Amino acid sequence: MRVLFLTPPGLKSHLYLQTTVAWALRTAGHDVRVAGQPELVEDLAATGLTGVVVGERQAEVLAEVDETSEPAPQPIPATDDGRLPVQTDYARDDPRGELSYLTTNFLPFLYTDDMLGELVEFARDWRPDLVIWDQMTYAGMIAARACGAAHARILFGADGYVQLWRALPEQGGADDPMREWLEPVLERFGCGPFADDAVTGQWTVDPMPPWIWRPSGVRYVPVRTPAFNGTTVIPDWLLRKPERRRVCLTLGMTHREANVAEASAADLLEAVSDLDVEVVATFTGKQLEGVGTLPDNVRAEDYVPMNALLPTCSAVVHHGGTSTMTAAYEHAVPQLLVPSAYWSEKWYGPIAQGNALAEQGAGLLLSGDSDHLSAAALRAGLVRVLDDPSFRHNAERLRAEWAAVPTPNDLVPALERLTGQYRGARP
Numbered sequence: 001m002r003v004l005f006l007t008p009p010g011l012k013s014h015l016y017l018q019t020t021v022a023w024a025l026r027t028a029g030h031d032v033r034v035a036g037q038p039e040l041v042e043d044l045a046a047t048g049l050t051g052v053v054v055g056e057r058q059a060e061v062l063a064e065v066d067e068t069s070e071p072a073p074q075p076i077p078a079t080d081d082g083r084l085p086v087q088t089d090y091a092r093d094d095p096r097g098e099l100s101y102l103t104t105n106f107l108p109f110l111y112t113d114d115m116l117g118e119l120v121e122f123a124r125d126w127r128p129d130l131v132i133w134d135q136m137t138y139a140g141m142i143a144a145r146a147c148g149a150a151h152a153r154i155l156f157g158a159d160g161y162v163q164l165w166r167a168l169p170e171q172g173g174a175d176d177p178m179r180e181w182l183e184p185v186l187e188r189f190g191c192g193p194f195a196d197d198a199v200t201g202q203w204t205v206d207p208m209p210p211w212i213w214r215p216s217g218v219r220y221v222p223v224r225t226p227a228f229n230g231t232t233v234i235p236d237w238l239l240r241k242p243e244r245r246r247v248c249l250t251l252g253m254t255h256r257e258a259n260v261a262e263a264s265a266a267d268l269l270e271a272v273s274d275l276d277v278e279v280v281a282t283f284t285g286k287q288l289e290g291v292g293t294l295p296d297n298v299r300a301e302d303y304v305p306m307n308a309l310l311p312t313c314s315a316v317v318h319h320g321g322t323s324t325m326t327a328a329y330e331h332a333v334p335q336l337l338v339p340s341a342y343w344s345e346k347w348y349g350p351i352a353q354g355n356a357l358a359e360q361g362a363g364l365l366l367s368g369d370s371d372h373l374s375a376a377a378l379r380a381g382l383v384r385v386l387d388d389p390s391f392r393h394n395a396e397r398l399r400a401e402w403a404a405v406p407t408p409n410d411l412v413p414a415l416e417r418l419t420g421q422y423r424g425a426r427p
Contacts, residue, residue, distance in 0.1 A: 004126070004128040006131065006134060008134050013321060015044065015047065024412050025415065033050045046231045054115050054118040055118055095163075099165060099168070103181040107136065111137070115139065120147075128149045129419050130150045130419045133151065133152075133154070141201065142186060145192075146189045148423065150202055150422035151201055152203045158212065158349050159214055159218065178198070179194050182194055196427075203220075203221055205221050205415075206221060207224070224403070226408075227327035232305040246277065248309055248313045248333075250318045251287065251318070265287045269291060269295055271375040272298070275383070279299065280299050283301075310328055316336070317338065319350065320353050332395040332396040340369065362394040362397075363385065
């Protein structure tokens with residue numbers, strides 16, 4: 001069968017999560033293509049998959065969105081009584097307002113009219129049997145509807161959009177921001193009407209561990225995606241065994257060059273400067289601006305592949321990104337999470353993942369977001385995780401449970417069966 005993947009602009013971490021699923025389908029004999037906008041051309045090429053470029057560059061458009069759109073709501077980053085947030089707190093009092101904000105100020109800007117037109121034209125010409133679309137790229141659903149393909153979302157974190165959408169009936173009222181946004185686009189391409197699958201997909205490929213909270217009413221198909229780091233080479237120093245316990249500090253790759261509200265590199269480094277550990281900080285030069293002299297126990301590296309670094313680590317401090325998180329599970333590394341304060345991003349993985357880590361005893365959620373983190377809290381949390389062996393034992397238990405989740409190769413027969421069931425179906 002023919003399978004088309006769609007990934008959002010400028011987010012190669014989302015592309016990398018799709019890569020192992022795409023290659024599993026390709027090595028099973030299926031024809032696979034990955035559609036993306038021009039800024040991902042080099043990253044697409046690095047995966048070895050066949051890329052299709054649609055639309056124009058979106059990086060500048062998204063930067064303008066950050067600068068000109070109305071300020072994003074900040075729903076419950078932390079509570080006044082000191083309780084850390086849980087995923088069910090997300091826009092708890094006003095899910096409709098949050099969803100309306102997202103469908104006005106963010107989601108529509110992930111594709112231009114030109115991009116959507118080119119994507120639909122390509123889909124109608126190539127006629128894929130299945131379209132797998134990133135949970136942020138509803139253009140994939142439209143393209144699938146336009147050509148009669150089966151379609152599935154693939155998550156990159158917590159299922160926040162569906163969480164908000166499912167909460168609408170409980171809030172009362174008839175208006176639905178998702179319908180108001182998507183219905184005119186569906187009508188434009190003659191592929192209506194609006195139905196539940198426009199939001200949820202006909203099913204959802206779910207790379208999140210089974211102990212992560214999910215909203216109800218969605219057909220989730222689990223998969224364990226191995227860490228994929230693109231084209232990388234292991235540095236010589238990483239081939240040698242560390243002399244002290246090693247800790248990784250990383251803020252992930254998505255916002256490495258952007259001016260967004262991540263935890264301060266200076267604060268993170270201050271917190272670990274007097275600990276008897278070797279710290280590997282995967283920070284860019286921009287992230288290190290204003291740090292001054294690095295502590296003696298810190299090695300700053302622009303980039304190190306997580307699947308090579310984490311097996312040597314006793315703990316990892318990170319922003320809650322899915323790729324880092326799943327790599328840590330794969331190598332049984334205890335985790336400490338410091339979610340970003342960027343828009344509502346913390347609700348699309350970091351909070352849910354931090355909640356689950358704490359519940360499972362394999363790590364800590366250190367703060368509601370980076371604006372509420374202190375160096376003292378980070379230092380205390382790191383000492384606790386390093387010195388209490390239960391965190392490592394629980395991480396090893398979760399690694400065994402994670403290993404039981406189907407691999408991308410195991411997923412292929414389910415995708416084949418579901419495609420046969422849904423291809424050509426109309427809502």
